[in-house]
Every structure is written in C-alpha cells, then in structure tokens.
Amino acid sequence: MTAQLFGAALGVITLVLMYLLIRRGWLKEKYTLVWLFAGLVTLVVAVYPPIINGIARALGIHQGMNLLFVFADVAMMLVCLQLSVEASTLTYRTRALAEDVAILRLEVENQRRQIESMKGATPPAEPASGALAPGARREGEEL
Amino acid sequence: MALDDDRLLVIIPCYNESETIGAVLHEVRACLPNADVLVVDDGSTDHTRPVAIAAGARVVTLPFNLGVGGALRTGFRYAIRHGYRVALQIDGDGQHDPATAHTLLAELSGADLVIGARFADEEDDYEVGLVRRLVMRALARSVSRHSDTTLTDVTSGFRAFGPRALSLFAAHYPAEYLGDTVEALLIATRHGLKVRQVGVAMRPRQGGAASQTSARSAIHVLRLVPAFLVPARLKHELPAVEESP
Structure with missing residues (x-):
C-alpha cells in the first residue's frame, strides 16, 4: 500500500511539474510529451498495479517488474535521442547565424567607411549649404 | 580558357595564423594580382585579424571558432553574395604555393572542383607520418570509389x-575538421559535380601550430564513417544565397 502511494505521488508530481513548467513558458510543449506519458504510466500503475502483470503476460514477459524497467529504458532513450536531434539542429542554426553575422559585419563596416569618406569629401567650406547635403544623404541611403 | 573573365575570390580560412598570414597574403597578391582576397578569421585569439587587414585583405571575422568548414562556407556565401563565379581556397599557414594556383584554375575549364593534391606522383617528397599517410591513402581510395576519377589527396x-561548386557549397558545406574536406567531395560527386586533381608540391607549414593533434584527427576520421555509409539527403536546407544588390 505504501509503495502504491509512493508511486502515485511520483506520477502526480511529474504531471504537476509539467503543468507548471509549460504554464510559465519554461518548457516547450513538444519536449513534454514523453514526460507526460511517463507521469501517466506511473500514476496508472500505482493506482492499479495488477495491470502491469497483465500486460507483461500478454507480451510474454514473466516478471511485471521487468516490463516497468523496459518502459523506463525506452522512455529515457527517446528523451536522449530527441535532445541529440535538437542539439544538432541548434548547432546547425548557430553556425549559419555566425557565418552570416560575420559577412554582414564586414559589409556594414565597408559601407560605414564609404559613407564617412563621402562625408569627408564634401567641401567643409560650405557647411550650411542646402545644395550639397540632400545629394550626399541620398547616396548614403542607397548604400 | 572560359574562366579567364570571371572575377576570382581567394578564400583563406585562418585560425591563429598571425605569424604566417602576412607573408601568405603578400605572396597571393604577387601571384594573383587581379584576384580579390578574403581572409576568414575563424575566431582567432591572436592578431590574425589586424595583421590581415594591415596586409590589405578583406577580413570576415567569425564570432567564435567554427572549424575550417564553417570558415569556408562563410567564404562561399560571401562569394555568391558578391557575384564571384570562381573561388580558390588556400591555407593561411603558407604550405600552399599560390604560384601553382594557375594550374588549378586552368583545370576548372573542364571541372567544377579541382584539388591541388600531394602524392599525385611517386617523386613527391612531402613528409607525413606513416599512420597519417596510410589513413590519407585509405580515405582517398574510398572517395575515389564514389567518384569517376582517381584522387590521391582528399584532405588537401x-x-x-x-560556379556550380560555389552555389552548392554556399548552402551545404560540412563543418567538421577533415569531415569538411572529405565529406565535401562526397557531396560534390553525389550532386554530379566533376572533381579533378592536379599534382602540386606542398611546403611544410611556415609557422604557428597545427590546429589538430593526431589523436583528435583519428577521432575525426572515425566520425567520417557514417558519411560513407549513409548517402544522406542534405539535411537542413539553407535558403539559397542571393547576390546582394
């Protein structure tokens, strides 16, 4: 009976934790599916333990316990696999961002230098002249 | 040669090559006076960037170290954005002699990708350790089997x-060390690009330290195994790069 309570508590804790994490936006929904499933299984098994032996027998496994271990193993593996896939995607995206940031930085630097050299090229003798300024600005915008 | 009229971009991936990059840039300028030179600084922690700028190169600086493949793809994307149709990759450590670049570029008239290869003939006396030499030969054999030509140096x-290689690689170029050179060839041949090699003599690196130890190289070679076994679809489609106005 105590073990049953303990198991039920574990299942409930997992489910509540998931609920809180999702509601606060700390966890994207797609990561929670496996955990939700694990929590539900724990809960069901705790509430009605004979179900394990029933399923185990149906699958040809002698010990109900072993079925639980297999379940846990598979769940862990799926989570790890999902994380590996996510890590690959993130690595890939970070790399693409880094490459494009580097190129853009060079382009921005070049354009700033061009604009500055153009500013420097306008004769300082006519500081308030309205005739030159619009032209200079228009060229700057094109860049 | 049809490619004579195309603008050439020389891409030099660099990681901590401040000792040698100045001389390399000087040499490139002397041998290929009409080419534009792009140094891709792969997150160097030394003075590679200022030295290269002082030597008159355009320098693209990656925010952190991506590995040669990342540096190269940056170069390819830059090339496409700026309308270059031909690119030459050369190391920043001085082991490649830009004077021999012309033979590579000439060969491009009948190919999409030309490798400047060591071990192309028997007299080549480029020094590498026995293990490394065996591994390189095995890799070369494996890649050659996928290709329509015999390659002797697939990690060059x-x-x-x-142009065709540029637009393919601007979107798909593997990042891993060694992976980048070998896997890129597999990608190229799977996309029907014509790969050729010309024999060139290489010099020992002129300064600085190699970025990889042999133990790490071994790991990288192992990582290549899936690349040969699984003819993977190209993962992660990148939007095609367009020429910037």
Missing part, C-alpha cells in the same frame, strides 16, 4: 571551385 585544403 588547396582547391579551386567553379
């Missing part, structure tokens, strides 16, 4: 790229 970083 001295390469010329034609």
Whole structure:
C-alpha cells in the first residue's frame, strides 16, 4: 500500500511539474510529451498495479517488474535521442547565424567607411549649404 | 580558357595564423594580382585579424571558432553574395604555393572542383607520418570509389571551385575538421559535380601550430564513417544565397 502511494505521488508530481513548467513558458510543449506519458504510466500503475502483470503476460514477459524497467529504458532513450536531434539542429542554426553575422559585419563596416569618406569629401567650406547635403544623404541611403 | 573573365575570390580560412598570414597574403597578391582576397578569421585569439587587414585583405571575422568548414562556407556565401563565379581556397599557414594556383584554375575549364593534391606522383617528397599517410591513402581510395576519377589527396585544403561548386557549397558545406574536406567531395560527386586533381608540391607549414593533434584527427576520421555509409539527403536546407544588390 505504501509503495502504491509512493508511486502515485511520483506520477502526480511529474504531471504537476509539467503543468507548471509549460504554464510559465519554461518548457516547450513538444519536449513534454514523453514526460507526460511517463507521469501517466506511473500514476496508472500505482493506482492499479495488477495491470502491469497483465500486460507483461500478454507480451510474454514473466516478471511485471521487468516490463516497468523496459518502459523506463525506452522512455529515457527517446528523451536522449530527441535532445541529440535538437542539439544538432541548434548547432546547425548557430553556425549559419555566425557565418552570416560575420559577412554582414564586414559589409556594414565597408559601407560605414564609404559613407564617412563621402562625408569627408564634401567641401567643409560650405557647411550650411542646402545644395550639397540632400545629394550626399541620398547616396548614403542607397548604400 | 572560359574562366579567364570571371572575377576570382581567394578564400583563406585562418585560425591563429598571425605569424604566417602576412607573408601568405603578400605572396597571393604577387601571384594573383587581379584576384580579390578574403581572409576568414575563424575566431582567432591572436592578431590574425589586424595583421590581415594591415596586409590589405578583406577580413570576415567569425564570432567564435567554427572549424575550417564553417570558415569556408562563410567564404562561399560571401562569394555568391558578391557575384564571384570562381573561388580558390588556400591555407593561411603558407604550405600552399599560390604560384601553382594557375594550374588549378586552368583545370576548372573542364571541372567544377579541382584539388591541388600531394602524392599525385611517386617523386613527391612531402613528409607525413606513416599512420597519417596510410589513413590519407585509405580515405582517398574510398572517395575515389564514389567518384569517376582517381584522387590521391582528399584532405588537401588547396582547391579551386567553379560556379556550380560555389552555389552548392554556399548552402551545404560540412563543418567538421577533415569531415569538411572529405565529406565535401562526397557531396560534390553525389550532386554530379566533376572533381579533378592536379599534382602540386606542398611546403611544410611556415609557422604557428597545427590546429589538430593526431589523436583528435583519428577521432575525426572515425566520425567520417557514417558519411560513407549513409548517402544522406542534405539535411537542413539553407535558403539559397542571393547576390546582394
């Protein structure tokens, strides 16, 4: 009976934790599916333990316990696999961002230098002249 | 040669090459006076960037170290954005002699990707350790089997790229060390690009330290195994790069 309570508590804790994490936006929904499933299984098994032996027998496994271990193993593996896939995607995206940031930085630097050299090229003798300024600005915008 | 009229971009991936990059840039300028030179600084922690700028190169600086493949793809994307149709990859450590670049570029008239290769003939006296030599030969054999030509040096970083190779690699270029050179060839042949090699003599690196130890190289070679076994679809489609106005 105590073990049953303990198991039920574990299942409930997992489910509540998931609920809180999702509601606060700390966890994207797609990561929670496996955990939700694990929590539900724990809960069901705790509430009605004979179900394990029933399923185990149906699958040809002698010990109900072993079925639980297999379940846990598979769940862990799926989570790890999902994380590996996510890590690959993130690595890939970070790399693409880094490459494009580097190129853009060079382009921005070049354009700033061009604009500055153009500013420097306008004769300082006519500081308030309205005739030159619009032209200079228009060229700057094109860049 | 049809490619004579195309603008050439020389891409030099660099990681902490401040000792040698100045001399390399000087040499490139002397041998290829009409080419534009792009140094891709792969997150160097030394003075590679200022030295290269002082030597008159355009320098693209990656925010952190991506590995040669990342540096190269940056170069390819830059090339496409700025309308270059031909690119030459050359190392920043001085082991490639830019004077031999012309033979690579000439070969591009009948190929999409040309490798400047060591071991192309028997007299080549480029020094590498026995293990390394065996591994390199095995890799070369494996890649050659996928290709329509015999390649002797698939890890060479001295390469010329034609327009088709540029646009393919601007979107898909593997990042891993060694992976980048070998896997890129597999990608190229799977996409029907014509790969050729010309024999070139290489010099020992002129200064600085190699970025990889042999133990790490071994790991990288192992990582290549899936690349040969699984003819993977190209993962992660990148939007095609367009020429910037």
